[in-house]
Amino acid sequence: MSTIAVMTSPAKGHLYPLMETLLELRDRGHNVVVRTLGSEVTMLNNLGFKASALSEDLNSAELEDWDASNPVAALNAVLQQLVSRMPHDCAELKELIAQENPDMVMVDFTTFGGQIAAEASGLPWALWSPTFLPLEMPDDPPFGLGLRRATGLRGKARDKVLRRGMSHLWDRFSLKQVNEMRVKNGLGKLRHTTDLLKRPPAVINFTAEPFEYARKQWPENLHLVGPGNWSPPNHDGPDLSHITDPIALVTCSTEFQDDAELGQAAIDALKGTGMHTVVTAGALDPLTFRPGEQATVLDFVSHDAILPRCAIVISHGGMGITQKALSHGLPIVVVPFGRDQKEVAERVRACGAGEVLSTKYLTPERLHAKVTAAMARSGRATKIAKAFEKAGGAQHAANVVEDQLNRA
Structure with missing residues (x-):
């Protein structure tokens, strides 16, 4: 039996898609320890995991991009929030590793500091994401703008220019801080922030084609496993029996x-x-x-x-x-x-x-x-x-x- 240490971001939408996988690992005999939202700790412990709450610095963190005036401002708001969490993410996972002495670590894509701590630990580790990843693929429009896939030479030229622009924005808003923390933890600098996706030995993405774009070739470390559709136990849910219409x-x-x-x-x-x-x-x-x-x-x-x-x-x-x-x-x-x-x-x-x-x-x-x-x-x-x-x-x-x- 192996011990697997898991750290999530402070969001149910990042914990719940992982739950079916954690339950499967539990059923295979692994000891799964989870550091996550305080509101979910009792539920996780009742399901047979060893769960503990994130520190207050992380547990109360919320994304503040909802009132951004445009996509660039929204990206800046999200990345600034993730960057501000990095020292806490990193310290939190280091503490969990020291306490549990795990055989492997799993971290959420939005915990940049957690990724750094996982890589620096020297342990086997995996990254997961419950949503699409900012992959720089030659057939895709730049991630984050919701643009349609281009057709024709003019459209592909547009996407090439915009991909460079979006990569520059990711780096402008976060690369310096990411590299400072990597160096502090004995790791080399990255050329781009999105190169974080190239570091894990395995990346588990909870989606699949053809909902996700079909591509000729995926990165070797990326595994599309389909959605994680788990919902928490619903013992006291609302009574909807009075509704007879669709x-x-x-x-x-x-x-x-x-x-x-x-x-x-x-x-x-x-x-x-x-x-x-x-x-x-x-x-x-x-x-x-x-x-x-x-x-x-x-x-x-x-x-x-x-x-x-x-x-x-x-x-x-x-x-x-x-x-x-x-x-x-x-x-x-x-x-x-x-x-x-x-x-x-x-x-x-x-x-x-x-x-x-x-x-x-x-x-x-x-x-x-x-x-x-x-x-x-x-x-x-x-x-x-x-x-x-x-x-x-x-x-x-x-x-x-x-x-x-x-x-x-």
Whole structure:
């Protein structure tokens, strides 16, 4: 039996996609110790893990990009936040390693300091990401802008220029601090911040083609394993037995990004359609909304409990709910607000499993039209669900982890 030390960022959306893999490793006899959000520690311990809370410096950290005026400002806000966490990430993982003496380490892509501590430890280690990665691939537009894949010489020339520009911005906002911490921990400097993805022996990405773009060749250390769709146990979930109509699930982000207008637009758009709108408020106050008779607003509902009853999902474009919807063969309408959501929205459009509506044009009437169009795409969503199953999921990810252990 091996001991595997795991450190997450302070976000449920980064812990939950990993859970099926951690449970699989537990069931294979490994001792899994987890440093994560304080709110999740009791649940993890009840599931047979040894869990402890991140320090207060990390536990209370939140991304503050929601009010950025443009994509460049949003990228700056996110990277500045991740850079500010680096000393805490690094110290936190070093402490966990010293306490547990693990055989292997797993860290979240958004814990830059954790990656540095993992590499400097000399232990086998793996990186995971619950969302798309900023890979600089020759057929792709620059990551983060949500642009369509280009066709033709002019489009490819555009992407080449923009990729250089975005790489420069990543480096401008974070490379100096990343390299200072790497040198402090006895590691060499990187040429680019995104070169962090080249350092781990294994990178586990919780997505799969054809939702993720198909590519001729992937980096050798990258493993696409499909989505991690775990939801926490739902012993005291809301009673939805009174709802007899097909459900349109509307999700607002669990990390604040001021997306209440999405929930209300959906409530208004779907009146009289024969569907019952269920809005999960996420980081918002449910009293923000005016639900009416054909809608229900909740703090939280288990996706496992409600998705089998849904006809469609309307989302802010969070990777978790998007892939869960597609895993159930449900078409989706994405209204992206920020972070990685424009990239998620563009993948939804490109794979043909749903529709996208910009916040700039968000009205009940336009959203109603997008819902109607998306409902006709359920066949494509079913094909994505089958592809996700073939990717291997938690078993594939656990095999990657054990392969690193066996190589040690």
